[in-house]
Amino acid sequence: MTIVTNPRIIVALDFPSGDPALALADQLDPAKCRLKVGKELFTRSGPELVRTLQDRGFEVFLDLKFHDIPNTTSAAVAAAADLGVWMVNVHASGGEKMMVACRERLESFGSDRPLLIAVTVLTSMSAEDLAGIGITDSPEAQVSRLASLTRNCGLDGVVCSAQEAPRLKAEQGAGFQLVTPGIRPLTADKGDQQRIMTPAEAIRAGSDYLVIGRPITRAADPLAALEAIHGEVSAL
Numbered sequence: 313m314t315i316v317t318n319p320r321i322i323v324a325l326d327f328p329s330g331d332p333a334l335a336l337a338d339q340l341d342p343a344k345c346r347l348k349v350g351k352e353l354f355t356r357s358g359p360e361l362v363r364t365l366q367d368r369g370f371e372v373f374l375d376l377k378f379h380d381i382p383n384t385t386s387a388a389v390a391a392a393a394d395l396g397v398w399m400v401n402v403h404a405s406g407g408e409k410m411m412v413a414c415r416e417r418l419e420s421f422g423s424d425r426p427l428l429i430a431v432t433v434l435t436s437m438s439a440e441d442l443a444g445i446g447i448t449d450s451p452e453a454q455v456s457r458l459a460s461l462t463r464n465c466g467l468d469g470v471v472c473s474a475q476e477a478p479r480l481k482a483e484q485g486a487g488f489q490l491v492t493p494g495i496r497p498l499t500a501d502k503g504d505q506q507r508i509m510t511p512a513e514a515i516r517a518g519s520d521y522l523v524i525g526r527p528i529t530r531a532a533d534p535l536a537a538l539e540a541i542h543g544e545v546s547a548l
């Protein structure tokens with residue numbers, strides 16, 4: 313099925329099995345959101361679940377955050393492309409050779425290739441967390457450094473927090489895609505996220521795509537929660 317809209321909301325299907333993921337997907341409209349399959353659901357339900365979601369009209373972001381040697385990682389993104397996903401990601405801290413190998417490996421897929429993006433600094437990490445792994449720069453400076461490396465490697469964009477979006481749009485240009493988790497409506501629990509913004513703030517800051525999990529999936533009425541966020545960002 314061809315999607316003619318470009319939904320900016322990506323619902324993170326962080327479920328322990330395929331059944332609740334499909335039950336939620338059945339209530340959602342592919343014209344209003346894309347879906348993200350991450351490590352838990354993919355490890356439980358695998359490529360078949362991704363195919364099922366795609367057969368139901370959804371474009372899928374396969375969020376497995378590959379981080380390995382160039383040969384292994386580039387083979388993994390090719391496997392994701394064979395699966396037909398819309399977006400796939402790697403860790404920018406895997407370095408230049410790894411990211412270039414991935415980008416080159418996807419060239420053979422032509423215009424059918426997935427968007428290839430790189431994770432900069434996880435939105436669950438604060439400056440203190442970075443210091444704990446030996447990085448004394450601020451999260452914003454580290455994100456900026458890894459985004460420049462990612463763009464120089466020819467990837468399509470990065471995963472970052474919406475807090476970094478204004479700086480990255482200024483430094484990397486409008487076409488460099490910013491995919492931002494850590495989205496929290498005002499009334500939502502922060503949970504383990506550190507660098508957060510509301511949906512409207514994130515769009516105003518320059519986010520291209522909002523990744524939203526628990527504020528939708530754990531809401532008493534997930535559909536109403538999505539509709540409220542969709543209304544908030546569509547009005548901008």
Ligand SMILES: O=c1ccn([C@@H]2O[C@H](COP(=O)(O)O)[C@@H](O)[C@H]2O)c(=O)[nH]1
Pocket residue numbers: 324326350431433434435436471472493494495503505523524525526527
């Ligand atoms: O830096 C990152 C990269 C990925 N994520 C993923 O996004 C969702 C966020 O879910 P919430 O429930 O809205 O917190 C989740 O699947 C993460 O694996 C991220 O949060 N931060």
